[in-house]
Amino acid sequence: MTRVLSGIQPSGEIHIGNYLGAIRQWVELGERLGREAFFCIVDYHALTNPLAYDPSTLAQRTFEAALVNMAAGLDPERVTLFVQSHVPEHTELAWVFTTLTPLGDLTRMTQFKDKAAKQEAVWSGLLMYPVLQAADILVYKADTVPVGEDQVQHIELTREIARRFNALFGETFPEPEALLNPEAPRVPGIDGKAKMSKSLGNTIGLLEDERSIWEKIRHLPDDPQRIRLADPGDPERTVVFTYLGYFAPKELVAALKEEYRKAGIGTLVVKRILFEEMMKVLRPIRERAEQLKKHPDHVMDALLEGARRARAVAQATMEEVREKVGLLLPA
Numbered sequence: 001m002t003r004v005l006s007g008i009q010p011s012g013e014i015h016i017g018n019y020l021g022a023i024r025q026w027v028e029l030g031e032r033l034g035r036e037a038f039f040c041i042v043d044y045h046a047l048t049n050p051l052a053y054d055p056s057t058l059a060q061r062t063f064e065a066a067l068v069n070m071a072a073g074l075d076p077e078r079v080t081l082f083v084q085s086h087v088p089e090h091t092e093l094a095w096v097f098t099t100l101t102p103l104g105d106l107t108r109m110t111q112f113k114d115k116a117a118k119q120e121a122v123w124s125g126l127l128m129y130p131v132l133q134a135a136d137i138l139v140y141k142a143d144t145v146p147v148g149e150d151q152v153q154h155i156e157l158t159r160e161i162a163r164r165f166n167a168l169f170g171e172t173f174p175e176p177e178a179l180l181n182p183e184a185p186r187v188p189g190i191d192g193k194a195k196m197s198k199s200l201g202n203t204i205g206l207l208e209d210e211r212s213i214w215e216k217i218r219h220l221p222d223d224p225q226r227i228r229l230a231d232p233g234d235p236e237r238t239v240v241f242t243y244l245g246y247f248a249p250k251e252l253v254a255a256l257k258e259e260y261r262k263a264g265i266g267t268l269v270v271k272r273i274l275f276e277e278m279m280k281v282l283r284p285i286r287e288r289a290e291q292l293k294k295h296p297d298h299v300m301d302a303l304l305e306g307a308r309r310a311r312a313v314a315q316a317t318m319e320e321v322r323e324k325v326g327l328l329l330p331a
């Protein structure tokens with residue numbers, strides 16, 4: 001692994017699924033790779049979600065997404081943190097990739113099918129989403145993409161696009177690999193079923209009010225086969241223990257599972273422990289976010305510096321691409 005890239009959409013409140021599936025890994029990778037770790041707030045991607053996109057809030061959400069990532073531990077002095085639309089080479093490369101991506105490769109994407117099924121009118125931006133994602137990654141020639149499981153299919157498509165470009169125009173791009181957090185590749189939502197997802201409204205926000213988080217935890221579904229407190233429960237059948245596994249020490253989780261199986265413990269007790277353990281992780285993030293909110297210039301300056309560094313790399317790639325695809329180059 002020599003260079004990583006990953007992105008997050010400013011399409012709603014950043015949630016514990018984003019944190020556990022992606023951001024926590026980003027922080028570790030950033031510590032290892034420094035400026036070779038590129039993290040991007042993908043605002044052009046957010047335009048493809050008609051339910052969440054609002055021109056009057058996009059800029060603020062983009063800013064907040066950067067702030068939350070910094071609060072969660074991404075240090076912009078070490079890593080390259082920037083906003084996608086500040087580096088126009090992403091969309092330029094996306095166009096080139098569009099010309100060599102078969103339509104069928106895009107219509108078979110699971111995320112496209114799922115999202116398109118929920119929309120009355122399907123815009124081509126939604127279809128092209130993974131092509132722009134491929135450009136986000138390959139414009140930096142990144143070889144590793146730390147993501148949640150939901151993005152694996154898109155990274156495979158990125159590899160195909162890289163392969164096709166290389167076959168047509170000569171060796172240019174690496175074939176990047178997805179890197180999953182093995183402990184939380186797919187964090188379920190508070191319904192306990194679907195993936196936690198901004199657009200499904202089944203999230204726990206990283207900066208959400210504590211009381212609101214507790215209310216959500218309190219209402220998490222129990223093992224459906226445990227009717228009375230005296231019934232033994234199966235911890236594998238409730239999202240309460242899934243979440244507990246993300247936040248609490250292993251020994252504590254094992255002990256509570258044991259009690260739950262023996263009907264020695266009520267779910268509410270486990271939920272209280274889950275809340276406390278979760279807040280131990282979230283509170284420092286929220287405190288840092290409060291500090292950063294007092295210094296918005298610090299966040300903005302960091303993003304501009306990140307874009308400057310990212311753009312230097314992206315421009316070099318685009319010069320190579322323009323030449324290889326045979327465009328008339330300006331003198």
Ligand code: AQP
Pocket residue numbers: 006007008009011017018019020021022023049146147148149150151184185186187188195196197198199200
């Ligand atoms: N539930 C999840 N479990 C593990 N990883 C997740 N990610 C998202 N949800 C989960 C990962 O977070 C990174 C940023 O995601 P994103 O916001 O850019 O894209 P997304 O997957 O579309 O996020 P949402 O919240 O699910 O948004 P919508 O509602 O628009 O679909 C990615 O690495 C993603 O894998």
